[in-house]
Amino acid sequence: MQKYKIKVIEKNKEQEVTGKADQNFLEILRNHDIAINALCNGQGKCGKCKIEILDGVQKGECLACKTYPVEDCRIKIQTLSRETFHILSTGTAAKQHGDKVSAGSNLGIAADIGTTTLVMQLVDIDNGAVMKTYTALNEQGSYGADVISRIEAANNGAAEILKKSISRQLEEGVKELSKSKKAPIKRMVIAANMTMVHLLMGYSCEKLGVYPFTPVNTETIEIDFAALTGTAGESFPVIIIPGICAYVGGDIVAGLVALDFIKCEGVHILIDLGTNGEMAIGNKKKILVTSTAAGPAFEGGNISSGIGSVAGALNKATLTEGKIKYETIMGAPLVGICGSGVVELTHELLKSGLVDETGLMDEAYFDEGYSLDKTVTGSMVKFTQKDVREIQLAKSAIRAGLEMLILRYGVAYEEIEKIYIAGGFGYYLNIKKAVGIGLLPGQYACKIEAAGNSALAGAKCVLTDEAALKEGEQLAAKAEEIQLAADKEFNELYMKNMYFE
Amino acid sequence: MTIIQEISELLQKGRAKNVKALVQQALDEEMDPIEVLNEGLLSGMMIVGEKFKNNEVFVPEVLVAARAMNAGITILEPKLVEAGNKPIGKAVIGTVEGDLHDIGKNLVIMMFKGAGFEVHDIGTDVAPQTFIDKAEEIGADVVGMSALLTTTMPKMEETINLMKEKGVRDKYIVMIGGAPVTEGFAEQVGADFYTPDAASAAEVAKKAVVVK
Secondary structure (H helix, E strand, O other): OOEEEEEEEOOOOEEEEEEEOOOOHHHHHHHOOOOEOOOOOOOOOOOOOEEEEOOOOOOEEEEOOOOOOOOOEEEEOOEOOOOOEOOOOOEOOOOOOOOOOOOOOOEEEEEEEOOOEEEEEEEEOOOOOEEEEEEEEOHHHHHOOOHHHHHHHHHHHHHHHHHHHHHHHHHHHHHHHHOOOOOOEEEEEEEEOHHHHHHHHOOOOOOOOOOOOOOOOOOOEEEEHHHHHOOOOOOOEEEEOOOOEOOEOHHHHHHHHHOOOOOOOOEEEEEEOOOOOEEEEEOOOOEEEEEOOOOHHHHOOOOOOEOOOEOOEEEEEEEEOOEEEEEEHHHOOOOEEOHHHHHHHHHHHHHOOOEOOOOOEOHHHHOOOEEEEEOOOOOEEEEOHHHHHHHHHHHHHHHHHHHHHHHHHOOOHHHEEEEEEEOHHHHHOOHHHHHHOOOOOHHHHHHEEEEEOHHHHHHHHHHHOHHHHHHHHHHHHHOEEOOOOOOHHHHHHHHHOOOOO | OOHHHHHHHHHHOOOHHHHHHHHHHHHHOOOOHHHHHHHHHHHHHHHHHHHHHOOOOOHHHHHHHHHHHHHHHHHHHHHHHHOOOOOOEEEEEEEEOOOOOOHHHHHHHHHHHHOOEEEEEOOOOEOHHHHHHHHHHHOOOEEEEEOOOHHHOHHHHHHHHHHHHOOOHHHOEEEEEOOOOOHHHHHHHOOOEEOOOHHHHHHHHHHHHHHO
16 A cells, blocks of 8 residues: 655644555544544535645645545644634632632642533632633544534544543643642542543443433543543542433533532523533422534534634624624634624624525625635635524524423523523623524523533532532432424424524 | 416415415316426425525425425315326335434425325334335335434445345335435445435435336
């Protein structure tokens, strides 16, 4: 089998790797632990694994998953780089924790392992103070953006690789966080969704991705760090917060702990507008949960110029008197449109009548889309008719899921005290505009509050307060799941909410 | 506008009540029920399907149009049987085992009906053997499989292999679809056709049964 030397050029570094003629560039990069974005896990559908071949017969841009090397060459890639990604680590937790005086030597780590991002914090266990934060993009991302893709990859031989990937990233995080500290880490608490836990623990994902979606273990896991990650260095006990079912995991339970659902009299709702759209409703008496899997539209996936929340991503827009004004993350030059930007644009186009209530774009823009501006490389960032359709599908799934949850719980509007929106997308979301496009119900607008990274907040609670883990376990045991896919009423609501009101 | 044209227009707008009334009127005026079906109802549905493919209309519009179509067909049914109207083919359509998603599958079923097929909807979470049993039972021309989870796609291959094992593979035109499904996957597993949307699926199926 013919082999080729491939020079891989990233923003800040270069390396040479060898690839075989029968491996596409995505495979070659993965084999060398170089993580590039592959939302659809190599099916040629998302367009996000673009690379640029710098010389030879294949010179030019191409999809890494569909292109095979035919000669030695240099390629330019964009890795999942954390310097540009904007990751949320703050959270407003209802709970106060760690009120003892600091001894200075009780250090722990709270970790939120998300499908897209990883956040770890070094915490003083006595007084709950955050001493350092470490963030990274989950490098499993080169095996797909969503949990189903990763489950599929694990079932097809990548389980070991995926376990090693997250273990390595956890280890890196611990190293970074422990750098200047004199005291050793006493313990770590992890909040993560069910799929992330399965991949980290090396559990089989065979039953996770098909009906009736059976996880191997949903209980609290207590394990030694070295045993968990297979690393030789410093070790300490790790607690993995328990989950509820296949698609509502420990990260949601952590959020419920942080937001004190266990003590609530009134009914509260938690919506995690992250990759998987999990939601919970309830209080100390009863809790219902569900997952809407709205798809990646709110993370830039399936959107023609869609992109993650990186510097240069359009995240604000106003359209007045036919003129569009926009802002980007960190004010960097426009590179694409991120989740919050997608909501903003949809709202503005709706408001000015350039998109009608059925979602049809004005004739003038129907074919080519609405042009925003050119990127530094000269390509035009647009918002197309197809993008609007994707938003309709995504926002309808979330809205219908929320309404189903409220319907099945059986509670009146007045009884709902608060709707917390967790996750990075929710943190920067313009609630008024989200209501404007029907993503969130208008009559609840005044009850909506951004909760930030509630999973991380919950992990900190468990880290600093012994009682918190028990609360988590009680909440997890109490919670019941409702499944939406087979529910006729959900399908009706899903259809109904596709239009814009 | 003739009655037939009106029926088509109103179907496209999803006006089930009006469609029913007009179809009845057409029958009362002794119009050919087969013409009312093909030129009025089905052609209207095909126009909706085409617009759906182009993103000019969306899922809800297809749904209401299909409801109007079904309302019209119910009125025509007895007359069609009398007139000896035959469907252009028979199809068995379902979502594969382990998967509960059915909206896409239902859209395909609507478009197939709109193309003149007799469609048997076998629901979701359908085992490979069940696809074959139903196809054999009704003498199907087309077997359509849908999946929305990448994790359930392997069931499509299983069903096709089971057909080969039982020696019935060549009796059926096997079509697959669903968000994660691709042309490449269809080739890999030995399906006859992959189509990216419901309207294309019906078009392809219609052409395929003519050739058969």
